[in-house]
Amino acid sequence: MPAEPHCSAPPEFRFDSRRSPVYAKGGMAAASQPLAVEAGLSMLRRGGNAADAAVAMAAVLAVTEPASTGPGGDAFALFFEAETGRVHGLNGSGRSPQGLTFDLLKQRGLKELPARSALSVTVPGAISAWCSLLERHGTLPLGAVLEPAIRHATDGFPVGPVSADLWASGAQEVLGSAPGGQALLRGGKAPRAGQLVNNSDLGRLLATLAEAGTTADAFELFYRGEIASRLAQTVKDAGGVLDETDLHAHEAVFPKPVSTVYNGMRIFECAPNGQGVTALMALNILDALDASATTEPMSAQRLHLQIEALRLAFADAHRFVADSETMDIGIEALLDPAYAAQRAGLVRPDRAMTDIPHGVPMASSDTVYFCVVDSQGNAVSMVNSVYRSFGTGITPEGLGFSLQNRADNFSMDPNHPNALGPGKRTYHTIIPGLAVREADGSLYGPFGVMGGFMQPQGHVQLLCALLDDGLAPQAALDRLRFCLPAGSPYDAVAMEEGLSETLRGELRAMGHKAAYVRGWDRALFGRGQVILRDPATGWLCGGSDARGDGLAFGF
Template identity: 55%
Template sequence: MFEFTGLNELTFKSRRSPVVGRQGMCASSQPLATAAGLEILRRGGNAVDAAIAMAAALNVTEPGSTGLGGDCFALVYESRSRSVVALNGSGRAPAALNLERLQREGLGEHLPPLHPYTITVPGACAGWCDLNERFGRLPLAILFEPAVRLAEEGFPVAPLTAYYWQRGAEKCLNLALNGKELTINGRAPRAGEIFRNPGLARTLKAIAENGKKVFYEGEIGRAIVAAVQQAGGCLNETDLATHYSTWENPISIEYRGMRIWECPPNGQGLAALLALNLLAGFDLASLPPLSADRLHIQIEAMRLAFADAFRTIADPAFTSIPLETLLSDAYADQRRKLIHPQRAADSVRHGYPLSTSDTVYLCAIDGEGNGCSFINSNYMGFGTGIVPHGWGFSLQNRGHNFSLDPTHPNALAPGKRPYHTIIPALATDPNGELFGVFGVMGGFMQPQGHLQVVSALLDDHLDPQAALDRPRFCIQADRSLADVALEDGIPPQVLQELQSRGHRVEQVGGLGRALFGRGQIILRDGDSGVLWGGSDPRADGCAMPLG
C-alpha cells in the first residue's frame, strides 16, 4: 500500500484551471461522487437527479461530513419557468425535549455538543425523496446505484477524508453508541485504503424500494429511535413519523447586476445577503483584492451581518422575522454608516429593523440549463457519532445550535427547527436566466465564503477556480465576532495593518485551512450555454463536465 507524506502541509503549490463543458457539469468534494452525478446525467437525469446521486455517494465516501442522519437544503433553478425554488430539508427537535427538561437535568446552561439531546429529526432522506418527486426524471433506484455500488464493493478513501475520519474516530465514533461500525476496528480507513459499508447499501436499497416511509415509519426509523433512546435521548417514533420537508420562497438581493439567492431562515443565508447588501455601497473593485482596505470593509460588513443574523434567525414557524426590512436598501444604508473606513468597531450589535417594521456542498447544471445547488450535513463531523445499529450512517447533532436563553427567538422548543449553518446559493442574471450555482461549506464560515466568492466573481471577474483558490478570512463567530483568522497567502503586512486598525487577527495554515471552508462553483454563459466549473483546493473534490 502506498504511503504518502506531506498531507499536514496543505500548501497550494500547483495551479488548477477551471473546467469547461456544454452538456452538463457536476462538482463535489469527492471525485467519486462527482462521477456519480455525471453517470446520472448520461442516463438521462437532470441537475436535481445528479445532485441526489452525489448526495447519496457522498454519504458513502465522506460520512464524516454528511449523510442520511443529517439535514439538507437545496435551491433549484428550473430553466423552463426561469424560477428559483427552495427546499428546507431540516429536522425538528423532539416533542419531549424542552428547556425545562434541560434545567432539571443540569444542562440548562450548556448542552454538550455530542449529547443525544442534540439529535434533531434527520431531514435528509425526506429532502432527497421530495426533490426527486417534484423535479426528478429518474427513480431513486437508479439515482442510488452509484452509491450502492461504492458501499458494497468498497472505495479507496481520499487523503483529506482519511485525516478527518481519523479525527472523528478519536473524537466521537469510538465513544458513541455503535460508532465503531463506521471504523475499521476502531480506527479510520487510511488514505487509499478500501472501505465498505454494506449497512448503508442496505439503507439506500430500502429507501429506493419503499420511499421515505421506511426511514421515518419503518425498520430504519425504529432503529434510529432505539439507538437514540439507548444513548439517553428522547427522540421517538412519532417525532420521525410526523416529519416533513417544506418548500419555500427563497430570499435574494441584487449585487453588481446579478441576483443572489439564498434559502430563508432557519438557514443562515440571510447573513450572506445582509453582508453583500452592505458591500454593494462600496467600490470594492477599486481596492486591491487582498489589501487591508478591502478586507477591513468586508470583515466589518460580515460582523454587522452576523450580529443581525444571530439575533433574528430562527424557525419562522415560531417567530416573525422581518426579512423584507432586513434586506431593504434603507436598512443597509443605515447599517453601512457603522463601518469606519480605517478602524474596526469596538463592539458590534444587532440592528433594530422592527422599529420600522462539518458539511458537504455539491452542485449540478444540466444541458438544458436547470441548476441545483445542494448542501447536506451532519453538523460537527460525524454529528453525535451515534449509529443506528447495522444501517451504516451516524446521527447529527444539529440541535446544538439552539439557544438555551428562553427569551431568544432561537430558543429550544419541542418541534422547532434550530438556527442552521448549511446554506446553498444560486445567482441569476438580469434576464432571470441562471448565472451560476455555488456554495462554501463549513459551519459559520459559509456566509463568509459566499461573500468572498461572490465578490471575487463579480467585483474582480475571476473564473470559478480562481475565485475558490483565493485566500480567505474567517470571523470565528463561534468564539467572538472580533476574532478573525486569515489564511496563509494573505501577505503578513496586511495582517499587521489590520491589527493596527483594531482587528484581532491570526494567521492559519496547514490542515487548519479547513477552517476556511470547501466550496464548489458552476457558472453558465447565457449566450453560449458553456459551463465553467471550479472545486475548492481545500478538499479532495473536483468539478467535471459531461461534454
C-alpha cells in the same frame, strides 16, 4: 475489506498547485469527492436532469464523506428551473423532538444542552430532501439514482486525504465513545488516505430504500416504518428523547428563497431557518459602502470592509434568524437597502468596530456542498451535513451512518426566537447559493462554500471575487480567505496561510486580531464549488476547491 492501494496522503496540507477552470456543454458537476462527480454525470448521460444528478451525488457523498454528511443529517437545496426561470427552495432540515424542553434540562441538572449528547439529536431530514427533490423535479427512478452509492458502499471506495483527516478528527473526538460509533471505524481506527473501505450497512440501507419503489415509498419506510423505530430506540437508549412520533411528523418543505441584487446578479439563498440571509445582508452592506469601487482587491481596506460587513450581518442573524414560525422580524426588513445603509454607517473606514450590536430593522457545518447544471440549463445547488464531525457520533446498529447534533445551535435564552424548544427547526448553518442575471433572469450559476459558520463568509468572499474582480470560478475558489471563527472574540480574524505578513500587519493596525491558520487546520476556511453558465452559448465553466479532495468535470 478490499485490498490496500499503493498510495498515501501527503504528510502536510499544501496549497501551492494550480488548476484551470473546466469547460463543458453537455452538463457539469462539482463536488468534494470525484466519485460523487462521476455519479452525477452518469445520471445526466443516461437522460436524467440536474435534480437526479444532485441526489446521486448526495448519496455517494454520504458513503465517501461520512464525517460530513449522511442520512443522519439535514439537507437544503436550490433548484433553477430552466423552462420557467424560477428558483425553488427546499428545506430538508428536521425539527427538535417534542420532548426537548428547558424543563427536561432542569430535571437532568443541565444548564445547557451538551453538544455531542443524544439530547442534541434532531430529526434527520436528508432522506426526505432527496425524495422530495426527485419527486418534484427528477426524471429517473430512485433505484437508478441510488445505484452508484450502493455500489461504492458495497464494493469499497478509496478515502481521500482531506476526508481521511476529517475522519481521524471525528474518531478522536466522538466515534470512539459514542454508542455504535465503532461501526464507522476500521479496527478501532479511522481509515488512512488512499485506503479502500466499504460500508456494507449503509449499502444495505440504500438498497432497501431503492427497492421500496417510489420516492414516497422510500420516505414512508425511513420516517414511518421500521427504520424510524430503530432510530428512535437508538437515541432513547443513549439518553435522548427523539420519539417515533417525531419522525412520523417530519416532512421537507419548499419555502420561497430569499434574495438580493449585488453587482447585476440576483443572489438567492434558502430562507430561514438557514443562515443564508447573513451573506445577503453582508452583500447589501458592502454595496452601501461601495466597497468594490473604493478599494483594491485583496487589500487590507477591502478585507476590512468585508470583515466589518460580515460582523454586522452575523450580529443580526444571531439575534433574528430562527425557525420561520418563531422569527419576530421579517426577512424583507433585514434585506431592506435602507436598513443596509443604516448598518453601513457604523463602519469606520480604517478602524475595527469595538462593539457589534444587532440592529433594529423596521418590522415588515462539517458539511458537503455540491452543484450540477444539465444541458437544458437546470441547476441544483445543494448542501448535506451532520453538523460537527460525525454529529453526535451515535450510529444506529446496522444502518451505517451517524446522527446529527443540530440542536446544539439552539439558544439557551428562553426569550430568544431561536430558543430551545419542542418541534422547532433550529438556526441552521448549511446554505446553498445560486445566482441569476437580474437583467434577463438567465442562470449565472450555483455556488457554495461548506463549513459551519464559514459558509456565509465564504459566499461573500467568493461572490466578491467573481462579480467585483471578474475572476474565473477556479481562480475565485483558489483565492486565500479569512474567517471570523465561531465562538471567538468579536475582533478575532483567522487568516489563511499565504496571505502576506504586510496585509496581516495592516489589519492588526486597524484593530483586527489577525492570526494565521496553517496546514490541515485550514479546513476552517471551507471547501467550495462553482459552475457558471454562458446564456448565449450554453457553455459551462466550473471550479472545485483545492482545499478538498474533489473536482469539477463535465462532458
